[in-house]
Amino acid sequence: MAGKKNVRKIYIGVAWPYVNDIFHIGNLAGAYLPPDIFARFHKLRGNRVLMVSGSDFHGTPITLRAEKERKKPEEIATQFHRLDKEYLKKFDIDYTLYTSTHTQNHQHVVQEMFLQLLKKKFIQIKKTEQLYSEQSKKFLQDRYIEGQCPYCNAPDARGDQCEKCGRTLDALELINPISKTDKSNLTRKETENYFLDLTKLQKDVKKWLLPQTSMRAWVKSEALGWIREGLKPRSITRDIDYGVPLPIEKIPKSQRIENITRKKFYVWFEAVVGYLSAAVEYSQKIKKPNYWREFFYNPKGETYYFVGQDNLVFHCINWPAQLIAYDKKINLPTNVFVNKFLLLEGKKMSKSRGWFIETPYLVGQYPIDAVRFYVAFNMPEQKEFNFTWKEFIETNNSILVGTIGNYIHRVAVLAQKNFGSKFYLTPKSVALEVKTRIEKAFEKTENHLNKGEFRSALQAIVDLASFGNAYVDRNQVWKMVKEDPRKAKIVVLAALSLANALGVLLYPFVPESSDRFNYLFGYKKWSSYIREGKDFWHFLSHKGKIELPRHITPVFPKIEETNISKETASLLKLEVNKHRSLLFPRK
Ligand SMILES: [Zn+2]
Numbered sequence: 001m002a003g004k005k006n007v008r009k010i011y012i013g014v015a016w017p018y019v020n021d022i023f024h025i026g027n028l029a030g031a032y033l034p035p036d037i038f039a040r041f042h043k044l045r046g047n048r049v050l051m052v053s054g055s056d057f058h059g060t061p062i063t064l065r066a067e068k069e070r071k072k073p074e075e076i077a078t079q080f081h082r083l084d085k086e087y088l089k090k091f092d093i094d095y096t097l098y099t100s101t102h103t104q105n106h107q108h109v110v111q112e113m114f115l116q117l118l119k120k121k122f123i124q125i126k127k128t129e130q131l132y133s134e135q136s137k138k139f140l141q142d143r144y145i146e147g148q149c150p151y152c153n154a155p156d157a158r159g160d161q162c163e164k165c166g167r168t169l170d171a172l173e174l175i176n177p178i179s180k181t182d183k184s185n186l187t188r189k190e191t192e193n194y195f196l197d198l199t200k201l202q203k204d205v206k207k208w209l210l211p212q213t214s215m216r217a218w219v220k221s222e223a224l225g226w227i228r229e230g231l232k233p234r235s236i237t238r239d240i241d242y243g244v245p246l247p248i249e250k251i252p253k254s255q256r257i258e259n260i261t262r263k264k265f266y267v268w269f270e271a272v273v274g275y276l277s278a279a280v281e282y283s284q285k286i287k288k289p290n291y292w293r294e295f296f297y298n299p300k301g302e303t304y305y306f307v308g309q310d311n312l313v314f315h316c317i318n319w320p321a322q323l324i325a326y327d328k329k330i331n332l333p334t335n336v337f338v339n340k341f342l343l344l345e346g347k348k349m350s351k352s353r354g355w356f357i358e359t360p361y362l363v364g365q366y367p368i369d370a371v372r373f374y375v376a377f378n379m380p381e382q383k384e385f386n387f388t389w390k391e392f393i394e395t396n397n398s399i400l401v402g403t404i405g406n407y408i409h410r411v412a413v414l415a416q417k418n419f420g421s422k423f424y425l426t427p428k429s430v431a432l433e434v435k436t437r438i439e440k441a442f443e444k445t446e447n448h449l450n451k452g453e454f455r456s457a458l459q460a461i462v463d464l465a466s467f468g469n470a471y472v473d474r475n476q477v478w479k480m481v482k483e484d485p486r487k488a489k490i491v492v493l494a495a496l497s498l499a500n501a502l503g504v505l506l507y508p509f510v511p512e513s514s515d516r517f518n519y520l521f522g523y524k525k526w527s528s529y530i531r532e533g534k535d536f537w538h539f540l541s542h543k544g545k546i547e548l549p550r551h552i553t554p555v556f557p558k559i560e561e562t563n564i565s566k567e568t569a570s571l572l573k574l575e576v577n578k579h580r581s582l583l584f585p586r587k
Contacts, residue, residue, distance in 0.1 A: 029387075122196060
């Protein structure tokens, strides 16, 4: 067991969902599941984990939807904040704190960071042209604007991004921009804003990026690509009514921009500050106001971030730049794990085209761990992940149930039938051949998890189960029991020990099933072990006594194969009908 001095301090920042809708399986695969696996692994290891995130309450996707539904933006955001929180919990995503960017604390931390940056001369004041609507007498921003994409000529690119080519856009780049709400033409008009001087910070960001050795190669090269293009100052305020307000009273009069009362912080700048403000909020909550500093200022603190591809630039360029500008002594990201997108049956998911899976439906109809397993097994670390109903159900039935579940079940049944319900395992009681395989599996899984290689980590576990199945087959225990019961018991003990190892190794990936395994083998729930803060990674260290129940039930349930055609058909039907959402219809 690791002594207290070896305890690592692991901070995990998870992408903040925009609460203009409930999150979908693409978000789960892209940003929410990987950090949960990472966090659970570190907790098993006895490390100290602070995993935070929350709902991003601001930004135009929310105000647009609010206007459409004639509600206040806060109402929309609160509605989906509650739903996201509820469904993240149903997927067993275990945050230390899940908050929002709509708190007094967040506002305070954002304003403090801004004032520091201003004082340290990382903020510029610049006049730029923005698109102005004569019709509504105001400046319009990103998603309120539509036009032709200058890169791929798609006719319906948004003012912040082109959905077709995925390129991030400046609304001014759009060809023939119009207002999304009233379709009127827009004109250019000058307005004054604060800008983060990224040009000045470029050298330091590069200095942080270059020595990164565990960052995924494609992520690092894309980030360095941005730097090669040259970072330009980026505006951090805009002409909007809804958002985090500026600390006007604390800004020296000479540094106040024109029309300052009409400005709010730009959401890209303030939402990422949530990583810091949420850590501060949690520290206040547990009445240890400096707790967050153990992760952000202790030289041994490690800070990890998990985001989807569309967030790469904000986390690999802008956030490190903001941190550097704020305080040279603060810990910069140890690593940023960026995932690629998820496709559904080969096509990009789209709510408006009806090509998506409703999260509450998925949760209601299928075992959570079947979803977690399938997503982790295909985690889009290097390439896009194509979710298909066929592969989902087959992966569950053939690998999770057929290889892993089957192994655990047959070993438990075999053991009980021939040797009773109680077994005592000691390191010496396990055959060397099996012991070596188990130790190797732990080592491999750990190495992969530390590097955020979830697919390979899970593959190492599946390989161990396959080895277990072959080991039991090869020894023909059912025959051996009659010929040499003493030898048969040695095989059974080794087989039980391997099942034990699977129970531990699987915990980060499928926690609920791992708890069912613990019940089957007579252990407590994981949460009560983890509370002890010890290192439970090495299976034999947590308990050597196995006690099987009278009735042995499977740990993983099978999914009916007929669901494949049923689900595929209903997906196609939904697309034809262009149903927007079954449960949360947009008006
Ligand atoms: Zn485009």
